Amino acid sequence: MKRIEWIDIAKGQTIFLVVLVHVLEGIYKTNLFPEAKLGLECSMSGIFLIIMPIFLALSGYLYKVPQNRKYFIDQFKKKAWNLLWPSIIFSVIYVGLQQCAGGDVHEGHQWSSLLTMGITPIGYLWFLETLFLAWLLMSALFSLKINIWFQALIYVGLVFVGWHVQGPLILQDVCVWSIFFFLGYLIKNNSKIMLQSGVVICSLIVLLMTLYAQSQIPTEWYDTNGPTPLIMLGKLASVIVAFKFFQVLHLKRTKMYWLNAGKNSLIIYLVHAPLASILRILLLKLGINNFYLLTFLILIFTWELSRWVAWISLRYRPLQIIFYPTRWWSDRTKERS
Numbered sequence: 001m002k003r004i005e006w007i008d009i010a011k012g013q014t015i016f017l018v019v020l021v022h023v024l025e026g027i028y029k030t031n032l033f034p035e036a037k038l039g040l041e042c043s044m045s046g047i048f049l050i051i052m053p054i055f056l057a058l059s060g061y062l063y064k065v066p067q068n069r070k071y072f073i074d075q076f077k078k079k080a081w082n083l084l085w086p087s088i089i090f091s092v093i094y095v096g097l098q099q100c101a102g103g104d105v106h107e108g109h110q111w112s113s114l115l116t117m118g119i120t121p122i123g124y125l126w127f128l129e130t131l132f133l134a135w136l137l138m139s140a141l142f143s144l145k146i147n148i149w150f151q152a153l154i155y156v157g158l159v160f161v162g163w164h165v166q167g168p169l170i171l172q173d174v175c176v177w178s179i180f181f182f183l184g185y186l187i188k189n190n191s192k193i194m195l196q197s198g199v200v201i202c203s204l205i206v207l208l209m210t211l212y213a214q215s216q217i218p219t220e221w222y223d224t225n226g227p228t229p230l231i232m233l234g235k236l237a238s239v240i241v242a243f244k245f246f247q248v249l250h251l252k253r254t255k256m257y258w259l260n261a262g263k264n265s266l267i268i269y270l271v272h273a274p275l276a277s278i279l280r281i282l283l284l285k286l287g288i289n290n291f292y293l294l295t296f297l298i299l300i301f302t303w304e305l306s307r308w309v310a311w312i313s314l315r316y317r318p319l320q321i322i323f324y325p326t327r328w329w330s331d332r333t334k335e336r337s
Helices: 005-028 034-061 069-104 111-116 123-143 148-164 169-189 197-215 232-248 255-263 265-285 291-313 317-323 325-336
Strands: none
Touching: 005 034, 005 232, 005 255, 005 265, 005 291, 034 123, 034 169, 034 197, 034 232, 069 111, 069 123, 069 265, 069 317, 069 325, 123 148, 123 169, 123 265, 148 169, 169 232, 197 232, 255 265, 265 291, 265 317, 291 317, 317 325
16 A cells, blocks of 8 residues: 555654653653653643544554455454564563663563553553554444444444443553544545634644643643543544644655654654663663753654664564564565465
């Protein structure tokens, strides 16, 4: 399938925001810079509100309805290998690094947590499991020949289930996040209506009102990562605003840079969190305690090292087993034949 440039640019710039917000969050949780507390909270509030909705919606925009059983099975295998296999590997890596770091990490996971990572995902890797299950859910609904607008009601209903019914964490995530995957697909097939100027302007107003409303809650107002009832409409609105923004965005000198980052966004997502944690601990131990210098160094090194891992993984076959398992298997099969 031919790649869509604005999609790759959107992925590239959004994954940069993901790296940025996790760097900021890691520094925030050290409690070493009280003078920067408000700035960090404001930054995290704005970025967390939009990043995961955009990523899920971009994946939904690229979704193709299974036309037959063979296509569904082929796609199921491909999605499982490319999303769940790296998730398993990096769950082990992430827990291992946390155990090695001991008290230097903010949220430690025990080795035993790996036994239940399919129910309670490890840290940031929830996204890959949720993305896979959102794809599977939409494919199941289309296989059942359910009308697109009735599907919309189902996704809305699932959001309320996720809010009010206690269950395994991964199922709650699927309930509240799948609607963003569906929204991306809906925009693709109704872009003339959903991305017209009036809708985009109204969405921007909803987004800004959401940021203000969230800032008024008494505790942890900066935590806008989860789609809670207060901010759900703002998160949905952010997708429409972002899609319009990236479709009209014209880049010249930096175009290839962001295109490449977008193509490798999955790898960057996988490796950035462990790298950011390691770099933060290392730089603090080296005595770098200036907030701005520390933030800059962690961000630049995390971002560029993540991009380097993505670059080298295309050229070093053992890494392809981790990041491109289906491509690795395909190349190996061709060589044997």
